[in-house]
Amino acid sequence: MQEPSINPPFPVFSPSEEASVRNLPVNLFGSVMGLSGLALAWRLAHGSLGAPALVGEAIGAFAFAVFLLIALGYLTKLARHPKAVHAEFHHPVAGNFFGTIAISILLLSAVAEPYSAAVAHAIWTVGVVATFALSFVVVSRLLKGRVDASHALPAWLIPGVATLDxxxxxxxxxxxxxxxxxxxxGAVGAVLALVLFAMIVSRLVHHDPLAAAMTPSLMILVAPFAVGFLAYSNIVGGIDRFGALLFYFALFMFAVVATKVFRRSVRFSPAWWTIGFPMAALVNAALKYAEFRANGPLWVLAAALLGALSLALAILTVRTARIALNGKLFT
Known part of the structure; x- marks a missing residue:
């Protein structure tokens, strides 16, 4: 079976296309998710590993600035090219990336909490409303029927993971x-994540491999279990063996997909930001689990994952800034 002929959920660089805010991809909000998750991870590392507090707080401030910049750009796109936004929202794959906006808002509420509880609560409430609204829309679309099974791609997990967040x-x-x-x-997110995860794995097993440009999105397969661990530990007020099972499966999935994602043959595009939040969720989970177990090898693992995430997001930030300045981001 051939790969479905659908528009990709991220821009394909073409020198012949005119640079325009119309081409600003909604999945670029994934950068805010990754940076916010990294800030929260460094905040945890400050308490458990003695990492400098300034690092996490500086990354958190940068995440806020990036969110405001992208939000301004996307609001401009909505005002000038509403049909493009409408098409993106109703796209069978790209529409799921609107969940990155909701997740970004939820994560920024956690980043802001130490500075102003009232602001954090307000931001969180907005994120909750946006998340439930998107989840309702996505599930309603799926239940209409006649959904092409080849469209069951990792991006489908984003609304479910957003609910867990x-x-x-x-x-x-x-x-x-x-x-x-x-x-x-937690109930909505857990069931959605498991059902959609099964559908996506079935598509990946029985249909053609993903297009090369979509390969980084495989990292999203880690998110339901890493985020599920964090959500479950918050709901039950601690870490038990079921939580440990979630963490270790997230670690296993990361080991599997990392060998497929981190390849030189996969050229850079904003789609690479889909690796940020799943990895950040895994790092936060690793730090929490290492603190719970107080185990030396687990601390080494958590520190190594934090270093890998920091390096990966630093590279993505530099490369994204470069294509934003030379105009390729808008082509």
Whole structure:
């Protein structure tokens, strides 16, 4: 079976195309997810490994700045090219990347919490509403029927993972309704993630391999289990053996997909930012699990993953800034 002829959920560079904000991809919000997750990981490393506090806080501030910059660009796209945004939202693959906006908002609420609880609570509430709305829309689309099985790509997991992120970032919310909402989000996210994960794996096994440009999205397969570990530990108030099982399967999936993703043959594009948040979730999970077990090899593993994530996002930041400045990001 041939790869479906659908527009890719990220821009394909072509020198003949005119640079325009119309081509700004929504999946670029994945950069905010990765940077926010990295900031939270360094914040954890400060408490457990004695890492400098300034590192995590500086990355968090940078994540906020990147979010505002991309949000301004995408709002400009919405104002000038509403049909392009409409087409992107209704795309069978790219539409799922609107979940990166909701996840970014949820993660930024956690980044902001030490500085202003009121602001963090407000940001989190906006993220919760956006996440549930997107999940409702995505599931409703799937239940209409006649969905092409070849469209079951890793990006389908984003809305489900977004729902799990409500419980990840809402563990310390003081509102009386927050605990029940976290349970609701955990239930929705867990079932969605498992069902969609099975559909995606079936597509990857029985259909043609992903197009080379979509290879980085394989890293999303790590997210349901790494984020699931973080959400579950927040909901139950600790780490038990089931949580440990989630963590170790996330680690296994990372080992499997990393060998497929990190190849020289996969050329750079904004789609590479899809690796950021799944890896950041795994790093945060590794740091929490190492602290729980107080085990030397686990601390080494967590530190190594943190270093790998920091290096990867530094490279992605530099390369994205380069294509933004030379105009290729908008072609």
């Amino acid at each position: 409500i419980a990840v970032t809402g563990g310390h919310m003081p509102m009386g309704w927050a605990p029940e909402l976290n349970l609701f989000a």
